[in-house]
Structures are given as C-alpha cells and as structure tokens.
Amino acid sequence: EPEVTQTPSHQVTQMGQEVILRCVPISNHLYFYWYRQILGQKVEFLVSFYNNEISEKSEIFDDQFSVERPDGSNFTLKIRSTKLEDSAMYFCASREAGGLYGYTFGSGTRLTVV
C-alpha cells in the first residue's frame, strides 16, 4: 500500500532556529496538507496546498510558517524562527483528486524546541 513518507522522524532544535520538515506524498496525489498535534491534544489543520499554491491556511499558520513543493515530489514545511510552543507532532497528508478515499497521513515528525 502506498505511503506518505516524512523525514526526520524526530527533530530537536533550539528556540529561534529554522527547521524544515520534509514529506513525500503519494505519487498520484494532488492535494497536500500539514497538520500538527501537540502532545495529548487533537490534530489541528495548518495548511492545504494544491497546484503549487496554498489553498487555505489556519490562524496557526502565521508568517513564521511556509510550505513549498520544490521538486515535484517533496512537500516541505518550514518554520523560520521556532518557539517553544511549536513543539508538536507534525503530520503531512495527501489525497488524490476527487478524494473518494480520503486522506493518507504520514508517520509524522516529532519536533522538540528547547
């Protein structure tokens, strides 16, 4: 079964540093998403991406966040200057056109900001 792959699985960074989280969506999927889950809390929508542009973003997705699909296969989430409260599990997800079968989530990147 095709998978959404995320790297790294765990990243520790100093407050104020930039981090890039990487995702390889399923190859024939056209819609891409980032979600985050703070420990013990619910999964929250960050941003959706289609046709090389952001479709929608939440209030969490402020100017410190950006997304990019640099090479047609990778889908990245960049946090420019990390804060302690950015510590969370970040999930990438993708879906095919039509979305009949819903999402496939990646295995997540645990970001720890110290």
Next chain:
Amino acid sequence: GENVEQHPSTLSVQEGDSAVIKCTYSDSASNYFPWYKQELGKRPQLIIDIRSNVGEKKDQRIAVTLNKTAKHFSLHITETQPEDSAVYFCAACWANDYKLSFGAGTTVTVRA
C-alpha cells in the same frame, strides 16, 4: 469555522462488549465524516468514513451512523478486542476542500 465535539474523552470496556463514541459538528455544510484510530506515537489511520448522503455504514465490527438533522455522528465498535485499544478521533469537513476539523479524541481501553 467547523467545531467538532467528541464524547466521552475516555472509555473503558470489557473485551467482547461494544464501544460507542459520539461526535457533534456545527457547520451544516460539512458532508464528509471520517474516523481515525491513533496508536501511541503513530499516525492517525482512517478506519471508516461516511458521507452525508448515507445514514449508516458498516465494515465488519465497526459501524458509523450519521444524523444530519441533529448534526450527530457516532462510531460503534462491536465485540471489542484488546487491539482496539487506542485513541479514536472523529473529524468533519466539506468534501470540496477536505480541511479536516478533528474532535478532541477518545481513549479507548479494552480490558481483557
């Protein structure tokens, strides 16, 4: 935006009994309702979903019901097994943008 409420937050059942988790949503435009199972430290995995043109859907021991009028949907797990122990999340969205709004989760523990 959409607001999804989920109850209960924890649920402990004896193996073989049924488990029921209930969710409500606020946006009448939502028309896609997936349920995810999340084991500790793992990704959410889709276990069943329902669209607003259907009132009930079943897949082996799992069933989901939807009441559009009341904006309620529920997950039913019958004949629970220890491997059903996990956190279950309901979600809702409009199936044009698939921007999922999740409930707060239910930690299900199946006692052997």
